[in-house]
Amino acid sequence: MKLRGSWILTRMRNDEWxxxxxxxxxxxxxxxxxxxxxLVTEPPRHxxxxxxxxxxxxxxxxxxDGAQVRLFTRSGKDWTDKLAxxxxxxxxxxxxxxxxxxxxxVLGAHGxxxxxxxxxxxxxxxxxxxxxxxxxxxxxxxxxxxxxxxxERKRRLQKVLRKSKSVRFSADLKGEAGEVLEQACKLGLEGxxxxxxxxxxxxxxxxxxxxxxxxQRQDFVIGGYTAPGGSRQGFGALLVGVYDQQGRxxxxxxxGTGFDEALLRSLTRRLAALKKPEPSFVNPPKExxxxxxxxxxxxxVAYAERTDEGILRQAAFMGLREDLPAKNVHExxxxxxxxxxxxxxxxxxxxxxxxxPKLGIRKIDLARYVEAVxxxxxxxxxxxxxxxxxxxxxxxxxxxxxxxxxxGASPGSLQTVRRERSSKGAYIYAxxxxxxxxxxxxxxxxxxxxxxxxxxxxxPDRITMDLDPDEALPWRTLVEGTLLxxxxxxxxxxxxxLKTTGGKGxxxxxxxxxxxxxxxxxxxxxxxxxxxxxxxxxxFTAKLAKQRRPNKIFADYLRNSETASAxxxxxxxxxxxxxxxxxxxxxxxxxxxxxRTAFNVQNVPERxxxxxxxxxxxxxxxxxxxxxxxxxxxGM
DNA sequence: GATCTTG
DNA sequence: CAAGATCAACGCGCA
DNA sequence: TGCGCG
Ligand SMILES: [Mn+2]
Ligand SMILES: [Mn+2]
Numbered sequence: 059m060k061l062r063g064s065w066i067l068t069r070m071r072n073d074e075w076x077x078x079x080x081x082x083x084x085x086x087x088x089x090x091x092x093x094x095x096x097l098v099t100e101p102p103r104h105x106x107x108x109x110x111x112x113x114x115x116x117x118x119x120x121x122x123d124g125a126q127v128r129l130f131t132r133s134g135k136d137w138t139d140k141l142a143x144x145x146x147x148x149x150x151x152x153x154x155x156x157x158x159x160x161x162x163x164v165l166g167a168h169g170x171x172x173x174x175x176x177x178x179x180x181x182x183x184x185x186x187x188x189x190x191x192x193x194x195x196x197x198x199x200x201x202x203x204x205x206x207x208x209x210e211r212k213r214r215l216q217k218v219l220r221k222s223k224s225v226r227f228s229a230d231l232k233g234e235a236g237e238v239l240e241q242a243c244k245l246g247l248e249g250x251x252x253x254x255x256x257x258x259x260x261x262x263x264x265x266x267x268x269x270x271x272x273x274q275r276q277d278f279v280i281g282g283y284t285a286p287g288g289s290r291q292g293f294g295a296l297l298v299g300v301y302d303q304q305g306r307x308x309x310x311x312x313x314g315t316g317f318d319e320a321l322l323r324s325l326t327r328r329l330a331a332l333k334k335p336e337p338s339f340v341n342p343p344k345e346x347x348x349x350x351x352x353x354x355x356x357x358x359v360a361y362a363e364r365t366d367e368g369i370l371r372q373a374a375f376m377g378l379r380e381d382l383p384a385k386n387v388h389e390x391x392x393x394x395x396x397x398x399x400x401x402x403x404x405x406x407x408x409x410x411x412x413x414x415p416k417l418g419i420r421k422i423d424l425a426r427y428v429e430a431v432x433x434x435x436x437x438x439x440x441x442x443x444x445x446x447x448x449x450x451x452x453x454x455x456x457x458x459x460x461x462x463x464x465x466g467a468s469p470g471s472l473q474t475v476r477r478e479r480s481s482k483g484a485y486i487y488a489x490x491x492x493x494x495x496x497x498x499x500x501x502x503x504x505x506x507x508x509x510x511x512x513x514x515x516x517x518p519d520r521i522t523m524d525l526d527p528d529e530a531l532p533w534r535t536l537v538e539g540t541l542l543x544x545x546x547x548x549x550x551x552x553x554x555x556l557k558t559t560g561g562k563g564x565x566x567x568x569x570x571x572x573x574x575x576x577x578x579x580x581x582x583x584x585x586x587x588x589x590x591x592x593x594x595x596x597x598f599t600a601k602l603a604k605q606r607r608p609n610k611i612f613a614d615y616l617r618n619s620e621t622a623s624a625x626x627x628x629x630x631x632x633x634x635x636x637x638x639x640x641x642x643x644x645x646x647x648x649x650x651x652x653x654r655t656a657f658n659v660q661n662v663p664e665r666x667x668x669x670x671x672x673x674x675x676x677x678x679x680x681x682x683x684x685x686x687x688x689x690x691x692x693g694m
Numbered sequence: 695g696a697t698c699t700t701g
Numbered sequence: 702c703a704a705g706a707t708c709a710a711c712g713c714g715c716a
Numbered sequence: 717t718g719c720g721c722g
Binding site: 524526602603614616617622623624 | 719720721722
Binding site: 445446448450458459460461462464465482500501601602603616619620621622 | 716
């Protein structure tokens with residue numbers, strides 16, 4: 059299959075490979091797997107959490123492509139046809155290039171949502187009673203909002219909603235978590251969903267969204283039923299279980315109440331079609347008169363407690379989960395609430411310590427910045443030997459470089475690589491975003507990388523032309539010089555990319571295939587710098603010493619030495635203003651618009667959300683090599 | 695910030 | 702056990 | 717060889 063856009067192959071934790079499309083803002087995804095909450099034992103004590111009613115229905119995602127609205131379950135099944143009226147109501151919102159996230163319910167007595175009422179409505183084809191509570195907008199009107207804080211996504215979501223009976227906004231509940239939960243339970247609600255106010259939208263189970271339940275409730279697979287007794291018709295009790303990690307179904311108990319007569323009839327009919335002679339449970343209960351069934355139906359069950367063996371006590375049927383594949387039904391164990399001061403599982407100490415005091419940017423904010431831009435930053439940092447700039451006393455205090463691991467010097471979770479035939483120590487690199495966050499925990503503010511990637515650190519895979527202007531050089535002159543640099547590189551046949559440095563200069567970066575050694579590549583860049591000085595001796599110097607000749611740009615080719623580094627794309631700078639090195643499109647380089655100080659730790663996540671397209675989208679697919687012809691053109 | 699040393 | 706000490710880069714070009 | 721530099 060030919061893939062459009064740029065793609066990236068990454069290895070997941072479970073060692074599987076996943077093909078991910080790189081930031082392509084232009085296209086609306088065909089499906090957005092929903093963000094799922096983690097069941098917790100108690101409300102978190104600290105942190106900025108907002109709470110919503112835990113609606114008792116089906117999770118539903120709505121895709122608006124401009125022409126039509128389609129509705130999908132959490133596993134991606136298209137339910138638009140079952141919800142035709144709702145789809146029509148959503149159509150009135152006139153949205154395009156949008157994904158909304160919410161829960162469909164049917165409101166019963168006292169305005170409470172009722173899972174059984176929803177099932178009854180579906181059964182009877184009464185989708186007019188369905189109400190869709192919307193609580194998130196991963197994509198809205200062509201913008202990818204997933205990286206914005208939850209509160210901002212909800213604010214924008216609320217703005218596009220109209221007053222409607224069937225499409226409603228899931229409002230935040232005010233008050234302290236414990237009290238709100240108590241109130242919710244008194245009102246007969248299922249529980250609460252808590253969300254970290256600044257959490258980003260990530261598909262799958264996340265710790266930044268939590269579930270707090272009033273009663274114990276869980277999904278189970280139906281694996282059989284017992285014969286009815288007395289006047290009961292159909293069956294006596296359902297035998298239910300859950301799958302373990304190995305895919306074996308374990309019996310966890312019987313569910314004998316919670317059905318009215320109609321439900322009993324319809325369930326009996328469906329179970330009859332699934333009869334089989336042998337049990338699917340690995341530990342079937344020794345009981346007489348049991349009819350086994352193929353384990354495909356999923357029941358939501360409320361119960362008072364579990365025995366020591368995990369068997370349900372006082373279990374009551376709540377409804378069928380038509381939206382869940384049985385294979386996905388596992389034991390759900392409540393975990394302690396997440397630590398507010400952990401980012402990607404890395405505990406941040408002294409979270410409120412100010413790194414940029416004038417801007418009020420704290421250590422925890424810097425860690426969250428790294429998390430927020432991780433998808434963009436990591437590809438430029440991952441597996442490259444790293445020089446950290448660590449600033450224990452804040453970005454405006456005294457900072458120092460670190461490029462080795464040493465005992466007594468904060469290892470974090472960084473890895474190391476050695477240079478062949480070198481007496482120097484091993485060099486650090488980050489293999490994951492967690493490692494980058496751990497560096498922040500250890501005081502790192504800036505990330506500088508080599509132009510080569512582990513393990514092949516003898517052959518550079520990028521060229522960085524570092525343009526360092528004299529203090530007094532006007533912006534428009536730097537723009538001219540930068541465009542000349544681009545013209546020269548493109549004249550040679552090298553596609554190149556532009557970024558700010560977070561300081562006075564600019565970087566022009568060209569990815570290359572890792573074929574030549576450092577000496578050859580540096581020599582090439584030395585010739586490029588020399589060529590610039592030949593073309594415009596009044597504008598460029600290639601000499602490090604006495605560079606402060608007025609009104610010149612130092613074409614610093616020395617970033618392309620082995621063991622030299624350049625500040626990484628999306629790295630913050632340890633300077634007043636919390637500037638960031640930001641990739642730009644060439645269109646953004648304008649004499650009238652100096653963007654060097656436009657971007658900082660506070661506004662870069664927003665820029666990335668609003669971009670229609672990654673300005674460096676082609677960086678990873680450029681795949682260019684240094685040719686003999688290029689060398690010749692440079693007089694090498 | 696983390697670790698090792700010292701009192 | 703708590704307080705205190707210690708450590709956290711380096712290679713290049715050129716005068 | 718030492719110094720300035722990024
Ligand atoms: Mn520079
Ligand atoms: Mn430089």
